[in-house]
Amino acid sequence: MERLERRIESFLRTGSGDFESLSLELFRYQFEKNAAYQAYCQAQVISPASVSRWQDIPAVPMRAFKSTELTCFPPSAAAAIFHSSSTTEGRPSRHFLKHMHFYEASLRYSFERAVFSDHAQLPFYILTPAPGEVPHSSLTWMFDVVMRKWGAAGSGYFVQRDRLDEPRLLRLLKKATEAGQPVALLGTTIAFLAFFDYLKAQGDRLRLLDGSRLLDTGGMKSQKRQVSRSEFLQQVTELLEIPENQCISEYGMCELSSQFYGRGKDPILMAPPWLRTLVMDAETGEEALPGQTGLLRHFDLANVDSVAMIQTDDLGQRVDGGLRLLGRAPGADLKGCSLSADVLLPNA
């Protein structure tokens, strides 16, 4: 296993490696060490001996992370436990990480190429709480890693106890602009929208300097307020003067160790070379035809000590160079023959 770990880590640091071979070796390791995953594979009469392509490695549904400790090691030995923001019956998904170095190696490689290829010296203004306040947030952990690696002096967090500190953020952005300093803004879409509402209420707008950039992470799916990507970027341009091509969209989840990034109004999401995606036909459960919309299934080599192949409820298409994300599958919350009371009693 040490040799496998070293080879995977090398792949994550350099972007170069034998994906096909490593994926099958990782499946063998996870089959042997992850009891719940082994039981799940065996119940479908699938084992490493019967799998010769990474595409045939059994995928675990995301909901499994809500009920089961999917680990190749004792969960009590986890270096970190990431929780999802969404819950089912009060339970979030939990992703146990034995080490942080796979996660961090994957993150640094991808983030640098997607967001910081110019290695500009920018303060990072982060519209989330600090890690100490939300220790199980993979998003906050991610922002903390990149801020420590690339953030210039003055970097910091602007959410505390669920409240965005709009006045402080506005003050620091104005100060940076006056000082001729471009900035990097990172946060959830909903936090940015809250800031935009504040700016509009104040009758204020900013002219952030060339080189400024914004990274948002979506997160609209559970919100009552829905804003299209186009509308969002229009506000970014009008209120911050950050051009569309400097607006980066990040697609990730607590169940994965790696992320996708894309730019602009209709982002084509690109993955690092150790993260591959299948688009699955929602009707047949088979791989969708090229260009067809389907449910996204990801294989992440960086998920070394949990499960690498994850079936999501996200809809998307394969396009040249990457993926187009189309939202969550309707009816993703399975009901089968039960009727949701929300349908009959919407105001209760």
Place this chain on the structure above:
Amino acid sequence: MIKDSSTLDVWAKVVALWRNPADTLRHQTLLALQVSTGRTAASVEAALSNAWNALTIESLAPFAQAEHLVETPRRGTSLIIAPATTFTAWLPTVITCWLGGFDCRLKPSRYEPIFPAAFLESLRRVAPSLAERFQISSWRQGLPKEADVVVAFGSDDTLKKLQEETPSTVPFVGYGSKLSVAILFEESLDTPVHQEETLAKLEADLLPYGFDGCLSPQVLMVEGDQESLRKVLAARCMAVPKIHSFSSQKMLKEELSKLWPYVSTVGWAGDDRHLKLLREVAEELRAGRLCPLGEMQKPPVEWSNSADLLGALRAAPILAKVDGKA
């Protein structure tokens, strides 16, 4: 009289396997089901226990006798289309079909492939004669045309599409869109002891499938203060159903009328003096079952859930004799 008791004798071995906590197949299935369903070990255990406890010989023999179920002559094959969420829901259908002379072909939900495979494996291990009468099929066009009876679990939309693919000569049984409601009368929550008993029963009804499945109490009608109950449920980290207060019979019936005609089961907690009212409520809602809280996820094998499976089995024609055998 049941002329052929061998199916029940063999079935007893299958039940024994699934009720044995030390059985390795059971243990592995329990782990695998946590992954496929996203439910906790306690939930999966409760679902399995409820299902198998209702299908013992002690329950099935009188049921088969009362319904005059005979296995021979064989009548054909039933196609059972399993639901996505409640992974044990199709089990009573399988044993009923067998006792009624039908072999079974199960089309699992794409979301839950584990339990059908594990069930078949258990048959292979302890009941090979029943394994021969149970197949697992993936979906293909024309599958309903090959069946003599089609039984489907799913939303009303899904059932409609499936029925369109089923020939009109083939009986179709659909278990469609439903939900269940629990009524808590004042005396069931009036003291700490009563409250604890009632909440334990509610937890038992929510444990196997949460709010999924037509038997889960998604709606609570509470006689009295709903806010204090809401706080108590939240403090117990329970998922909170939709809660409505009522202070009169008229109010109770008016609120529940909004759920018509989708109510499967009415569960209740309180004194027996409410039974007349409860029977009226169940009648008006056309609910298939009225039962004490704590029993909502334990329907007896003879319960039809408003779908006429037995009628469909009887309506299917007997196979023409071939070489003197049916």
